[in-house]
Amino acid sequence: MNMQNLTRQSSGLSQNYKIVRNLKTLLRRTTGLVYPSQYTVSTFDEESSKSETSSVGPATLQPSMSDVLNYANVYKVSSLSDNVSSNCTKIQVDGIQLEKVTRNKRKTYRFTLDNDNSAILWKLGAKRIELDSIRDVRIGNMASNYREEYGVPDKYSDMWLTIIYSVSNKLKALHVIAANKDDFDMFLSCICGLVSRRRQIMKSISVPDTDKFARIHWDTTVSERAEDRFRDSLTFDEVTKLCKRFHIYCSKDHLWKIFNIADINNNLLLNFSEFQHFVELLRERREVNQIWTTICHKQESIDLSVFYMFLTDIQQEKMITYNEASALYDKYKSATTGLLDEEGFLKYLSNISFMTDETENEFDYSRPLNHYFIASSHNTYLLGKQIAETPSVEAYIQVLQQGCRSVEIDIWDDEAGPVVCHGALTAAIPLVNIIKVIRKYAFLSSPFPLIISLEIHCSKENQQITRDIIEDAFGEMLYRDHTEDGDMPSPMQLKHRIILKSKKSKNITADGSTDSSENNGKNGSSSTLDYSSSFSMSQYDDSEGYSSTSGTKNTSRRSSFSGRKIDTIQGMTPAEPTNFNRIKRLGTMTGRASVIKDIIEISAIYGVKYRNFSLPESKTASHCFSLNEKKVASMCKDVALKLSIDKHNRRYLMRIYPHVFRYKSSNFNPIDYWKLGVQMVATNWQTNDLGQQLNLAMFQLTNQKNEISHSGYVPKPQSLIESVAKAKDIATMYKTLRDEAITKPVVVRLKILSGQLLPKVEQKSGKDSEFAPYVCVKFINPSDSVMLPVRNIQNCSKISDEEVRTAPCPGNGFNPIWNADISLGLLNTDFSFIQFAVKTGDITLAECTIKLDYLKHGYRHIPLYNVEGERYIFSTLFIYSHTSHGST
Numbered sequence: 103m104n105m106q107n108l109t110r111q112s113s114g115l116s117q118n119y120k121i122v123r124n125l126k127t128l129l130r131r132t133t134g135l136v137y138p139s140q141y142t143v144s145t146f147d148e149e150s151s152k153s154e155t156s157s158v159g160p161a162t163l164q165p166s167m168s169d170v171l172n173y174a175n176v177y178k179v180s181s182l183s184d185n186v187s188s189n190c191t192k193i194q195v196d197g198i199q200l201e202k203v204t205r206n207k208r209k210t211y212r213f214t215l216d217n218d219n220s221a222i223l224w225k226l227g228a229k230r231i232e233l234d235s236i237r238d239v240r241i242g243n244m245a246s247n248y249r250e251e252y253g254v255p256d257k258y259s260d261m262w263l264t265i266i267y268s269v270s271n272k273l274k275a276l277h278v279i280a281a282n283k284d285d286f287d288m289f290l291s292c293i294c295g296l297v298s299r300r301r302q303i304m305k306s307i308s309v310p311d312t313d314k315f316a317r318i319h320w321d322t323t324v325s326e327r328a329e330d331r332f333r334d335s336l337t338f339d340e341v342t343k344l345c346k347r348f349h350i351y352c353s354k355d356h357l358w359k360i361f362n363i364a365d366i367n368n369n370l371l372l373n374f375s376e377f378q379h380f381v382e383l384l385r386e387r388r389e390v391n392q393i394w395t396t397i398c399h400k401q402e403s404i405d406l407s408v409f410y411m412f413l414t415d416i417q418q419e420k421m422i423t424y425n426e427a428s429a430l431y432d433k434y435k436s437a438t439t440g441l442l443d444e445e446g447f448l449k450y451l452s453n454i455s456f457m458t459d460e461t462e463n464e465f466d467y468s469r470p471l472n473h474y475f476i477a478s479s480h481n482t483y484l485l486g487k488q489i490a491e492t493p494s495v496e497a498y499i500q501v502l503q504q505g506c507r508s509v510e511i512d513i514w515d516d517e518a519g520p521v522v523c524h525g526a527l528t529a530a531i532p533l534v535n536i537i538k539v540i541r542k543y544a545f546l547s548s549p550f551p552l553i554i555s556l557e558i559h560c561s562k563e564n565q566q567i568t569r570d571i572i573e574d575a576f577g578e579m580l581y582r583d584h585t586e587d588g589d590m591p592s593p594m595q596l597k598h599r600i601i602l603k604s605k606k607s608k609n610i611t612a613d614g615s616t617d618s619s620e621n622n623g624k625n626g627s628s629s630t631l632d633y634s635s636s637f638s639m640s641q642y643d644d645s646e647g648y649s650s651t652s653g654t655k656n657t658s659r660r661s662s663f664s665g666r667k668i669d670t671i672q673g674m675t676p677a678e679p680t681n682f683n684r685i686k687r688l689g690t691m692t693g694r695a696s697v698i699k700d701i702i703e704i705s706a707i708y709g710v711k712y713r714n715f716s717l718p719e720s721k722t723a724s725h726c727f728s729l730n731e732k733k734v735a736s737m738c739k740d741v742a743l744k745l746s747i748d749k750h751n752r753r754y755l756m757r758i759y760p761h762v763f764r765y766k767s768s769n770f771n772p773i774d775y776w777k778l779g780v781q782m783v784a785t786n787w788q789t790n791d792l793g794q795q796l797n798l799a800m801f802q803l804t805n806q807k808n809e810i811s812h813s814g815y816v817p818k819p820q821s822l823i824e825s826v827a828k829a830k831d832i833a834t835m836y837k838t839l840r841d842e843a844i845t846k847p848v849v850v851r852l853k854i855l856s857g858q859l860l861p862k863v864e865q866k867s868g869k870d871s872e873f874a875p876y877v878c879v880k881f882i883n884p885s886d887s888v889m890l891p892v893r894n895i896q897n898c899s900k901i902s903d904e905e906v907r908t909a910p911c912p913g914n915g916f917n918p919i920w921n922a923d924i925s926l927g928l929l930n931t932d933f934s935f936i937q938f939a940v941k942t943g944d945i946t947l948a949e950c951t952i953k954l955d956y957l958k959h960g961y962r963h964i965p966l967y968n969v970e971g972e973r974y975i976f977s978t979l980f981i982y983s984h985t986s987h988g989s990t
Contacts, residue, residue: 186295189288190219198285200224200278203252213278213289219296222265231267231276233297237972238266241290248277250535261286265293300348316378324374331374338370341380345916350384351862353873353913360384387448389855389919389980393961394444403441406431417454418959418984421462451980456962457952459803465817467550470589471596472755473823475776476553477801477814478508480759480784483522483536487766493523493531495539501787502543505801505812508553508757508782511536513560513568520564520571533568537575544579544600548814551581551596553707553782555603555728555757558697565698573704576600581706585723590755593815603726605697606708707755715746726755726782731770734758734778744778745829751779752823759784769793772800773933777884779822790971792937795951796882798971799935803956819932840886843929846987847889850954852936853982854879854898854908854922855961860915860977861968863945874910875918875942877979881905881926882935882951890927898922910942931955931985938979940966948977959984 192198197212202224211224222231240248245264246256254262261280268274280286324335338361344350345357364380365372372380397412398404404412410427413419422430434446442450479501483493498509513520513533521530544552558565573580581599585591702708710725719725727750729737738744750756758775760768767786770793775783785797801814821839826832854877881892881904891903897920898908904926911918928934934954940947948966957964963978 186291186299190215190292190296193288193292194219198280198289200280200285200289203254203277203279208279215292215296222293231265233293233300235267235269236265236293236297237268239290239293240264240266248275252277254279263290316374316381320374320377334367334369334371334373334376336372336377341372341377349859349862351860351873351915352384356913384916387856387917389921390448390451391444394447397447398444403436403439403443404447405441409442416960451961452963454962456958456964457803457956458958460813463803463955465813467594467813467815468592469817469823470592471551472590472751472753472781473818474593474781474815475800475818476508476782477504477506477797477812478553478757478782478784479506479787480510481512481524481786482506482509483511483531484524484767484786485788492529495531495535497788498536498539499543502540502552503547504787504798505547505814506787507548507550507814508555508784509540510555510557510784512557513564515560515564520560520568525559534571534575537571541575545598547812549597550593550813550815551599551601553601553603555709556605556697556701556705558604558695558701560695562696562698565695565701569698569700569704572602580704582704583706585706587723590723593813601707602701602705603707603709604701604705606702606705606710606725607696715750720750720754723754726757728757728759730759730761731775732761734775734780738778742829745832747778747780748822748832749826749829751781752825755782756780757782757784760786769797772797773882773884773935776800776933779818790969792882792951794971795937795949796935799951799953799956821932840929844889848928848931849986849988850881850926850928850931851894851982851984852879852924852926854920854938854979855982856917856919856921856980857911857915857940858917858963858976858978858980859974860918860940860966861947861974862915863942863947873915873942874912875915875940875947876910877908877920877922878937878939878941879906879908879922879924880937880939882937883928884933887929887932887934888927889929892924892926894923894925896921896923898924915942915947938964938966938981940979948974950979954985957983 193213194215194217197214199210200213201208201210212226213222213224214227215221216223216227216230220233222233223229241263242259245262246259248264249256249259249262258279260283263278263280263286265276265278266274267276278289280289320331324330338358341361342354342357345352360380360383361372363383364376366376366379397408406428409431410424413422413427413430430450431442434450435442436446482501483497485492485494485497501509511522511533512524514523514525514530515521516530516532518532520533522533522536523530540552540554556568558568560568579598579600581591581596581601583591706724707726708722708724709728710719712720712727712729714720720727734747737747747756756779758780760770764770764786767789769785769789769791772783772785772793773796783797785794787794787797801812801816803813821835824835826835857875857877860875878901879898881888883904888904892900892906895906898906900906906922906924908920908922911920931954935951936954936957937949937951939949946969948968950964950966952964961980961982963980965973966977966979967973
């Protein structure tokens with residue numbers, strides 16, 4: 103019987119299985135590492151020596167570059183700072199021999215740089231990577247996952263380099279191995295040096311930094327000779343190409359106006375001083391000038407006392423001391439006058455934090471675990487839709503780096519042992535690979551406990567192997583206490599601990615099996631037939647050799663590589679799970695397997711089937727109900743049952759996950775479940791829709807270094823943790839709180855002032871004259887918390903009671919000014935968020951979603967992200983915000 107006939111007999115899933123069988127290359131997606139920089143950034147050339155940025159890619163923020171720089175420091179790669187130019191020239195002329203590694207083969211190519219050092223070339227120029235497209239560079243330990251995927255031994259770690267880059271919104275990976283350490287250092291220095299130099303040019307034009315941009319461009323494009331600075335040289339076309347090259351997106355009409363003003367002698371050519379003036383006009387921040395004029399009262403500078411008053415009265419920096427303000431003043435004051443001028447003031451505004459930190463929010467991590475919202479992922483292993491998508495270790499790396507504290511592993515049988523996959527409809531990864539990755543990245547972003555939800559579908563033999571793998575990897579990190587009564591331990595008590603959550607059946611027999619009445623598997627955190635999991639269509643393209651899905655014969659591939667010289671290694675093809683195993687898994691899809699006693703013993707949280715809230719199993723501290731969103735929505739239609747959910751979650755854990763119908767990995771609105779006190783609201787982290795944006799916004803704060811921090815634990819509001827005797831008492835408590843809030847509502851005022859360095863998009867018509875950016879501002883609140891909808895609107899139009907749109911700013915994507923003003927009245931801000939979406943026409947250029955309580959008062963630059971959730975380095979919105987309690 104052929105495979106197609108087999109699939110037709112597979113429980114109505116033949117079409118989905120056929121998709122899996124026929125796809126030769128499934129799209130994959132990876133992301134750069136996003137943990138805060140830990141090292142002092144060294145330099146690549148004199149222009150980058152003052153950089154505060156530790157990133158590689160020119161488009162998005164990927165701070166794993168700090169590891170590259172740390173490597174350079176540790177191994178004393180002197181060429182990174184002194185010889186970038188000569189190394190680049192050598193590679194440009196002579197090239198460098200590197201072995202390129204893909205899934206199917208390895209082959210040595212001559213890699214070169216193009217004439218203007220803007221792209222990496224190989225295959226005689228037939229293949230290229232634009233430096234602008236580089237998102238991340240990974241070496242050493244940061245690239246170990248890739249080496250292990252291909253069975254490359256550790257001895258090559260110092261010669262292995264992985265470049266993550268994007269082409270047509272798809273992420274690709276180039277893996278190369280240098281023949282020796284000198285070649286590795288040379289290639290690394292050129293890539294990082296060139297990208298770093300470009301970033302410095304971009305940074306110099308995004309913030310006031312004298313005339314660095316003008317000088318660098320003039321010297322590299324026109325002439326380095328001083329006498330040539332008086333020669334009229336730059337044409338309008340050359341200036342336009344310059345702006346395009348550095349993503350300065352303005353229409354030709356807008357640039358032409360500025361060019362004409364700068365062209366003093368009207369000969370359609372700019373000399374150096376005129377070009378300087380052009381850059382000054384392009385970078386002019388009129389909205390900041392107005393703020394400065396108000397503060398300085400027409401003086402050229404301000405002293406410390408005025409600056410401190412601005413910090414406390416306007417910026418509402420309540421926790422800053424006078425000494426701290428003095429240090430900040432010294433950082434930005436003029437070296438010439440010793441006073442803060444407008445240029446220093448703008449530097450201050452461009453570098454300060456836009457969000458509060460955990461100290462400012464007075465977060466206390468000593469409460470019981472059930473008193474916190476916990477950042478949680480659903481079907482973590484998937485990179486795309488729930489059906490016919492590829493599982494990957496990269497999915498775990500991504501969510502753990504973003505602060506996720508609850509991940510999910512589905513474990514199935516395979517001829518080589520336990521594997522992780524989504525039933526019969528996906529390829530599989532050996533469980534040991536997943537556990538090793540979790541062990542490596544578990545606490546890199548957050549020290550607080552990581553909860554692993556095990557979904558067991560495998561045999562008792564493979565369950566025993568599963569236990570051995572977990573114990574070997576985690577050892578003493580495993581939290582094994584079985585708390586039945588009293589309070590749960592706190593995140594502080596459980597720092598750097600792994601907590602397993604497994605399904606606990608009512609009766610466990612002597613041989614470790616469970617009562618068959620408990621094995622229907624219909625109400626777990628994601629039942630076998632619940633393909634509602636994560637990751638919308640993957641954007642990762644494996645055509646350049648990255649395979650995040652390990653085969654089932656990884657050990658044999660590794661041994662075949664060991665000991666061979668780099669120029670004689672034969673092709674390494676990851677072994678995909680066999681069609682037989684997929685069909686075998688398909689045949690076991692009637693429910694979960696019985697969880698053996700050995701796994702129960704190393705678990706500390708137990709999934710229990712929900713019957714009602716009165717049974718004894720509903721009152722143990724270690725239990726956790728896992729329900730899908732539809733089940734909870736149905737329960738909430740009964741007012742008494744909704745209050746019972748609220749009451750239950752004040753003492754015990756609950757997990758909510760997406761419904762089966764979300765097969766494209768879309769997300770629900772997590773606010774609906776946070777309001778019920780649900781601790782683990784699991785979302786599909788690979789899908790950057792509004793639901794996931796809200797989820798990330800809930801758990802993202804800044805740390806003392808003004809970097810994004812991810813603890814993964816946020817204390818619940820007091821109203822959701824207060825003990826109540828009866829469920830009906832909750833309704834009375836909420837009414838009292840509402841009556842009090844009505845007398846003193848929260849008044850929110852928001853100004854959308856301007857944008858900076860907005861990203862470029864291709865217009866459908868191809869006419870840049872149609873480019874006219876505007877901002878949509880959406881207040882996202884529970885309906886019962888809005889007292890007065892948006893009002894007092896200026897320079898914007900009302901779309902709905904909670905959404906406004908600014909007027910467009912035609913032709914200007916470099917520094918558009920909107921000066922929009924709005925206000926809103928709320929009863930509370932416990933679950934209030936603001937979504938900013940920068941658009942032109944129907945195209946979304948960038949977005950940012952922030953929890954209102956985390957947004958600092960005063961004037962702030964907030965970061966912008968693309969639709970995939972990747973942060974633009976230089977694109978920002980400049981806003982003013984203020985919240986106060988009082989009459990509306």
